[in-house]
Amino acid sequence: MSTALASIASSLSRKVLSNYVGHRPQIYFRSFTSCILLPSINKFSVTKPNQFKNLKMSSEKPKVIFVLGAPGAGKGTQCSNIVKTYGYAHLSAGDLLREERQRSGSEFGELIEDCIVNGKIVPVAVTCSLLENAMTKCFAETGTNKFLIDGFPRNRDNLDGWTLQMSEKVDLQFVIVFDCTEEVCVERCLKRGAAGSGRTDDNLESLKKRFNTFYNDSLPIIEFYDAKNLVRKINGVGDADVVFESVQKVFKEIKD
Ligand SMILES: Nc1ncnc2c1ncn2[C@@H]1O[C@H](COP(=O)(O)OP(=O)(O)OP(=O)(O)O)[C@@H](O)[C@H]1O
Ligand SMILES: Nc1ccn([C@H]2C[C@H](O)[C@@H](COP(=O)(O)O)O2)c(=O)n1
Numbered sequence: 001m002s003t004a005l006a007s008i009a010s011s012l013s014r015k016v017l018s019n020y021v022g023h024r025p026q027i028y029f030r031s032f033t034s035c036i037l038l039p040s041i042n043k044f045s046v047t048k049p050n051q052f053k054n055l056k057m058s059s060e061k062p063k064v065i066f067v068l069g070a071p072g073a074g075k076g077t078q079c080s081n082i083v084k085t086y087g088y089a090h091l092s093a094g095d096l097l098r099e100e101r102q103r104s105g106s107e108f109g110e111l112i113e114d115c116i117v118n119g120k121i122v123p124v125a126v127t128c129s130l131l132e133n134a135m136t137k138c139f140a141e142t143g144t145n146k147f148l149i150d151g152f153p154r155n156r157d158n159l160d161g162w163t164l165q166m167s168e169k170v171d172l173q174f175v176i177v178f179d180c181t182e183e184v185c186v187e188r189c190l191k192r193g194a195a196g197s198g199r200t201d202d203n204l205e206s207l208k209k210r211f212n213t214f215y216n217d218s219l220p221i222i223e224f225y226d227a228k229n230l231v232r233k234i235n236g237v238g239d240a241d242v243v244f245e246s247v248q249k250v251f252k253e254i255k256d
Contacts, residue, residue: 060145061171062135067150068222069178071201071210072185072192073236074243075150078178081244082148086251089135089144093152096130097122098199116201119209121154121217124161132166155217159224175225176250178236178243182211 065088067075079090094116101112108126115122131149138144147170153159186207193202201210225231232250236243 061169062139063146063173064170065146065148065173066152066175066225067148067178068154068175068218069236070180070182070185070214070218071207072187072189073178073180074188074240075178077240078176078234078236078243078247079148079150081240082247082251085248086146087144088146088148089138089142090148090150091131091134091138092150093127093131093154094150096134097127100126100130113200117206119201119206119211119213121158121213124153124157127152127158128161128165153221155213155221159221172230173254174230174232174250175222176247177222177231177233179233180236184237186211 067079069075076090076092079088079092082088083090097112097116100106101109101116103109106112108122112122112126114120131152135147138147153162186204189202189207190204193199200206222231232253234243234246234250
């Protein structure tokens with residue numbers, strides 16, 4: 001990494017942390033105008049840092065579908081079905097954050113863990129860079145240029161960061177929202193925890209906080225996209241196969 005880039009990236013990561021400590025993570029992003037790879041987010045890195053400056057893939061813009069819904073609404077399950085049937089690549093913001101948390105030497109590990117356990121949302125510079133790097137890597141390895149982005153954008157900070165860093169670089173097709181009652185979602189997550197998910201947030205205490213964040217921070221983002229007629233709401237209660245039938249109806253729209 002060039003000295004200048006390393007210095008910008010390192011000062012950015014300090015900003016992320018200091019704003020996080022001050023509980024105002026959204027502010028820092030205003031000075032963040034292009035994708036700069038944070039020094040510690042190198043799981044998806046390739047050797048030349050310049051490749052990260054912009055998401056340049058094929059001549060066509062990458063197609064993106066956001067997949068949203070409450071914790072346990074079935075986003076990951078249905079994304080797997082979509083991958084098999086429609087050839088999209090699945091990028092889960094939560095999975096990318098969990099991987100980054102586990103990466104030895106990550107300076108964001110503690111911050112990510114604190115957010116996950118307490119149902120808070122990680123500052124967008126971290127998440128958006130992980131997503132952009134994963135998209136770039138996925139395209140380089142598989143040629144896939146269609147992405148399901150699961151669990152993002154989750155709050156205003158996520159949305160603002162994405163708008164600044166990514167929105168011009170991709171073609172947002174629509175936003176799938178799985179609609180599921182809190183009761184069903186909680187039951188699913190607890191069952192997932194009991195079955196050995198190893199997730200530190202599949203417990204009642206974390207779920208309460210995650211639901212608060214969903215109602216207060218994520219629903220307004222869904223409303224934002226709904227006002228743009230981009231939301232495709234799907235009933236997430238019921239058998240996974242039945243839910244997937246509804247998903248297929250939405251995808252028919254793309255083919256027709
Ligand atoms: N339609 C369904 N019926 C019953 N169980 C389901 C259904 N869909 C998913 N599940 C199960 O519920 C749990 C949560 O599903 P999944 O991981 O797909 O949800 P999610 O929305 O991605 O959750 P999170 O936001 O917590 O990552 C999993 O154990 C999954 O197997
Ligand atoms: N945009 C995101 C997505 C996820 N996180 C953190 C906080 C979530 O509670 C946790 C788990 O996500 P899930 O696997 O349920 O999608 O990951 C975040 O901070 N920002």
